[in-house]
Amino acid sequence: MDETFLDSNHAIPPANLRALRRMRELGVLFVPSSGRWYSSIMDNFPGEARELLEGSYVLSYNGGFINRVGDPEPLTTYGLSRTCAEELYARGRELGLAMHINVADGHVFVPDADDDERAYLASISGVTHVNSKDHPDLSFLEGRDIVKILYVNRDFDALQELGASLAPVAERLGVEITFSSKRYLELMPAGVNKGTGLARLAEMLEIPLSEVIAVGDSANDLSMIQAAGLGVGVANVTDDVRPSCDVVLNTTGMDGAFEELVERFLER
Structure with missing residues (x-):
């Protein structure tokens, strides 16, 4: 989520907030995914942004934990010995x-x-x-x-x-x-990554992975980008991940790439 959806101050750029509103209107489920923990992720969604997440889920700890928005008790967990x-x-x-x-x-x-x-x-x-x-x-x-x-x-x-x-x-x-x-x-x-977390959530929600768009910028997003029906890199995607993206956007995550995503792939 950092460098993909948030700016350098870990805040949501205005363009991404507008994208959240439009995704809600279109009935698109937006699921934050991060290597960070649930409460930290939710801190990045204050006010209206939090309301726009109602009814959704959060993938934290690189997909190892899945939470319903508003419920700090995870549905799935993992850990190191x-x-x-x-x-x-x-x-x-x-x-x-x-x-x-x-x-x-x-x-x-x-x-x-x-x-x-x-x-x-x-x-x-x-x-x-x-x-x-x-x-x-x-x-x-x-x-x-x-x-x-x-x-x-x-x-x-x-x-x-x-x-x-x-x-x-x-x-x-x-x-x-x-x-x-x-x-x-x-x-x-081993085996815990955003791709397996995404697949598990899609199965829980009975949504085919072919209908999922995954957006990322770094190696910890790679498995998710590969698992989704459409794997998208923001403009600042790292060179090791770029070749695996179906599409690379023209906008960086810090500048609000999700508005471009909505315009190009959801407004159709």
Whole structure:
């Protein structure tokens, strides 16, 4: 959702709010999908935008959790084993990277974020900054289910190289690697992605995937773009995802690409 539907301040651009209104009028179900958690996603839909989501659903944690709008209790969940999470956390500390440790109750703990990362997260609720020197392991999260772990690096090329080098470790641990926001390497249970989440929701709602449009910008959107009947990239879609898109819009997500989407593919 970030960089696809929201601007750089994690707010809905006016053009996308107009698109939400028109989709509602047309009877099109709009489902936000994000690597973030349900409450954080809903914070991005204040006032009228929240009303326009009534009766819809939210795919959070990269499709692993599905919620009805207005109900914080998820219909589906997933998580990492404690052993797996501990190894990933230890490796992140060895690499000297800031991390996000996402827990199932809608919070994220962020060890060692620099000023840029703190600023990027400033408008997102449920974030707690910690120092990994005070937490050599994850015992400070005892009793809380860990959903996924992110490594942070704004050098996206280096992050992709790290992902390739970690592939054998991920396979051994049963973990899937993906990327988001050109700054995050995400580590989740294998088989959990936005594509499987979308397919599960479509099955629940008895909607053929051929009638679904999926819109994204990053690698964590790829499975969803491939699963949908029409896979759409916003203008700022990353180069690794662009070839898999059926269509790439002329407008960036930050500038309100969904108005173009409605005009080109729904007003027909």
